[in-house]
Amino acid sequence: MLGRHPLSVTRRLVLLCFIGWTSHAIAQDELTGQPLSPFGIGSCHVNNRSVRDYERWVPQMQELGFASYRTPHCNWGSLEPEPGRWEFAELDAQMDYLDAHGFRYGALLIGNPNWNTADPPGHLPVNNLEAWSNYVTQVAKHVKGRTTRLEIWNEPPNFTGKDQTPEDYAKIVVAAYDAAKAVDPSFQIGLAAKSAHVNYLEQTIRAGAKNHFDYIVLHPYEVMDGIADNLGTEVLFVNIVPTVRKMLANCNPEKEEVPVMYTELGVDASKGLEVQADAAVKAYALSMAGGVECLMWFEGRDGDSGPMGLIDRDGNKRPVYNALSTLVHQLGAHPDYLGWVRIREQGLGFVFEGANGPAMIAWGQPGEPTELRMPNEMTVVQLASGESQQLRELSLGVTPVLFTELPDIIVNRAKANAKKPLDWGGDYTDAKEVSIEYGEQIVERGLHTRAGEDIAKAVVAYGGSARAGSVPGGNAFIVDPGFLCYDTVPIEIELEVRRQEQNENAGFKLVYESPEGFKTAGGWYTIPDNKQWHTVTFRVDDPQFVNYWGYNFLLQSDGNVYNKYYIRKATVRKLE
Structure with missing residues (x-):
């Protein structure tokens, strides 16, 4: 298919990285x-x-x-x-x-x-x-x-x-x-x-x-x-x-x-x-x-x-x-972007000045639909069919819909958010560490994951000659861009792991984004046993997280050992 210091410059670059709507040519x-x-x-x-x-x-x-x-x-x-x-x-x-x-x-x-x-x-x-x-x-x-x-x-x-x-x-x-x-x-x-x-x-x-x-x-x-x-x-x-x-x-x-x-x-x-x-x-x-x-x-x-x-x-x-x-x-051929709104925490709405006034494209996340009760009736357009209805209540799922006749409260809220970072569960701009913890519920505090199988498909389809390599079953992680984006600062990545019940050989290496492309931190780590949780820490002095394959680091394993361990917690910590 086809280094200047401190606060003023550093802070500006952090904000620049995480605000998707800066002025530009x-x-x-x-x-x-x-x-x-x-x-x-x-x-x-x-x-x-x-x-x-x-x-x-x-x-x-x-x-x-x-x-x-x-x-x-x-x-x-x-x-x-x-x-x-x-x-x-x-x-x-x-x-x-x-x-x-x-x-x-x-x-x-x-x-x-x-x-x-x-x-x-x-x-x-x-x-x-x-x-x-x-x-x-x-x-x-x-x-x-x-x-x-x-x-x-x-x-x-x-x-x-x-x-x-x-x-x-x-x-x-x-x-x-x-x-x-x-x-x-x-x-x-x-x-x-x-x-x-x-x-x-x-x-x-x-x-x-x-x-x-x-x-x-x-x-x-x-x-x-x-x-x-x-x-x-x-x-x-x-x-x-x-x-x-x-x-x-x-x-x-x-x-x-x-x-x-x-x-x-x-x-x-x-x-x-x-x-x-x-x-x-x-x-x-x-x-x-x-x-x-x-x-x-x-x-x-x-x-x-x-x-x-x-x-x-x-x-x-x-x-x-x-x-x-x-x-x-x-929306017309040249819509003007006005800003974004969160809808009941899980849903997202993006507001534009359309061909006939303000319009919002909105969708929810997988799972239970987000139930909406609007302050007044709005026209809701189903995009694939083009059908529209006057509604005041709506179940918002993963399929985006378009709203017109927006009340001022939504337009004004979107405009107020226009230069704010789109949040991903919180503001981690000044955080010292981010983590994800697995249990009955997954708790994400500025660190997120996506399935290794999905990444594998993406890499094979589009990665080209310089891809990271085979990642089936690998665990791919993404840090919140507000926490670390592009800047090369030393970090450590701490993982709590153990073998599965069969206690078979299991391990991985940690591969991460660097200025020179994907690199391996340290060497291969073999998990000792399944009797307890084991903590392993990798120091990374040259990260450069830009998500060019949709993730920042992954735990990469060979074919017959990749799925023989559990992860309880992962933490990324900035070092002094």
Whole structure:
């Protein structure tokens, strides 16, 4: 698929990381001067090669009300099949078609043509930066006046050479920046990374890309999976952009406020048609609340990446299509985010200034529905069906619904929360430790977990060549972003464990997010026996928790021992 001290700076960065709605530069279409619509769409390769491909699904996206498209087909090898021979006819036809259907689009610059034999196709073309720069120049000249957004590569370090580094990616970004700006300074260069890999972005910036980009591109599929699976990880999703800004404030402050876009994000329909529809609505609500300029859903029609489409291979509209159609109709192409509200502790509501006044997208959590009694009758819209009712009482479940005719008390409460962090069971900004304790009830005090099986599926599906490895049955943990986010401070992780009743061999290693990617703390720990609870402590001097796979650390075990122990408590503690 496609160090300054103390209080003022440190405190500011902590708040910046945990507030999903800071001020920032608004992504604009330089040709019209209007903001981009947050409602965008993307496509796999087989639905993006030609106008004939577009005819199968683009009209339905226009009917849906979407107006932003990721990119026509701009692969280097297709545009320059032989050195110096350029073929732009199909690109021109695609742009004409998109223009006619009301879409604004960017251009994804990627590829290494077969004739560049010194470096294999599929590698970043660092061996021939002169030819790469010429490719960027020719594309920029050709699309000038039709788009200004040039996204550099797809999901690096995916789709790069096995041994290629952030420094290699930085080289092609700098070359692209210089070439495009020479054609027209209004061209905007997109710095990209797979998933929510903020660490890789920072490494690229420090390797030479500093000040050579104008917006950030991410594809946070793994965090999206937590939303689709109703794991209560909404805080992680809205915290992605603030984490990016905190990183930029640290290593490239001149670019701290650049726009952030998700040019790919989706949910496989095999999870369930209703699950896909619910997740898409939540994704757009959370993206707009979290400061994402445009979310380009992957994808319009099923293609070469599985059943991800809003419509299937036969052109049939899925429930997700209908849900998003209702959402765009109710909110308009450019809704203004007003703020968030908690609904009876478990429910969440996000309030927007919609096409016909304030509207709220709200949902609950798994388990017993949240029973609502509104101060007055409101119009409640079921997004997938488009049906609306005047209600004063409602059972709110995991399926999001849309409220209109909001009373002032809800709108004012949302506005009062707009610049406050979305809480996840409390404020842990100044806490010294966070913990989770298992018993008849799970008690989460700023430390949360998600099933290892779910993580395994996400990693296999989207992790790419640099994934952490096999994690079936592993225990994956997430610290509250207010407690620790991006900052590299020494911590210790304390676990209380014991073998299961059979007293068979059991153990694990602790793997955590660091500035260099996932690392192992210490070595393998073998649990002694099942006679008592055993406490093991791991010291971690270089954590950098950014949730790019949707978790911060996990207990990873080999196949036949992973499920042979219990955990009673886990604690993460900051060290002096």
